[in-house]
Amino acid sequence: MTDTILNVQQLQKEYTGEITYKALKGIDFHLGEKEFVAVMGPSGSGKTTFLNCISTIDRPSNGSIIINSKDPYKLNDDELAKFRRTELGFVFQDFNLVNTLTVEENILLPLTLDSVTEKAMKQSLEEVVDFLGIEEILKKRTFEISGGQKQRVAIARAVIHKPKLLLADEPTGNLDSKSVNSVMTLFESINKTFNTAILMVTHDAYVASFAQRVIFIQDGILYNEIHRGKNKQQFYQEIMDTLTFLGGGQHEF
Numbered sequence: 001m002t003d004t005i006l007n008v009q010q011l012q013k014e015y016t017g018e019i020t021y022k023a024l025k026g027i028d029f030h031l032g033e034k035e036f037v038a039v040m041g042p043s044g045s046g047k048t049t050f051l052n053c054i055s056t057i058d059r060p061s062n063g064s065i066i067i068n069s070k071d072p073y074k075l076n077d078d079e080l081a082k083f084r085r086t087e088l089g090f091v092f093q094d095f096n097l098v099n100t101l102t103v104e105e106n107i108l109l110p111l112t113l114d115s116v117t118e119k120a121m122k123q124s125l126e127e128v129v130d131f132l133g134i135e136e137i138l139k140k141r142t143f144e145i146s147g148g149q150k151q152r153v154a155i156a157r158a159v160i161h162k163p164k165l166l167l168a169d170e171p172t173g174n175l176d177s178k179s180v181n182s183v184m185t186l187f188e189s190i191n192k193t194f195n196t197a198i199l200m201v202t203h204d205a206y207v208a209s210f211a212q213r214v215i216f217i218q219d220g221i222l223y224n225e226i227h228r229g230k231n232k233q234q235f236y237q238e239i240m241d242t243l244t245f246l247g248g249g250q251h252e253f
């Protein structure tokens, strides 16, 4: 068994308001330190809540989350901000780039916040830009580049500090099929080249088939998980079969 980067035990999340809603009802989950796992399930099943609890956006109601041997919910605000900047990387469906900054400035943002030296910044930038093949757009503003390019920039920003764990919520949700392919190939190579563990929520079985394992959440509980063997096409079919078994129209996934 590989070392664990993320250990989730009995995770529960209850949204309180006029009506109390239990979005997560006790989830146990381990992510190996070099693993790439996709999270699937019907709409409203709790996928984003699960990811948000792990990414420290949403505080769990009960249970524990340990990332790289640390409990982020036991850190004070400054420590937590630093923890997120150094140990985690985030990729979202809508890219979350700063429109007033250039591509290069966007990518360097996490490092400027951590007062990294200019020399070290340049070196990290060169490495990530080379890896992602985005030299020619570095001086452009975000409104001058395509959706696929925006997501590559967002990924560059998410991995420039070599996080141990990359968290992605529907990273291909706003992309055309050609960009979906290139972004997923990129995720695969980030996972293999930098040994970055990846946890990614997706509705798309094809996108999930790039992962090594898919977990399925239904009604706030872990319903099932399947592992990829050598054959990606067969894995895709198994994912589709599980989704069909889970029920709900295809539009729900």
Ligand SMILES: Nc1ncnc2c1ncn2[C@@H]1O[C@H](COP(=O)(O)OP(=O)(O)OP(=O)(O)O)[C@@H](O)[C@H]1O
Binding pocket: 015, 021, 023, 041, 042, 043, 044, 045, 046, 047, 048, 049, 050
């Ligand atoms: N802030 C909130 N307050 C109250 N209820 C919430 C809140 N956020 C989510 N929920 C509820 O919790 C449940 C799980 O939501 P969540 O967004 O995690 O589902 P999901 O599986 O990611 O759905 P989708 O695939 O549609 O994005 C839903 O029923 C949702 O309405």
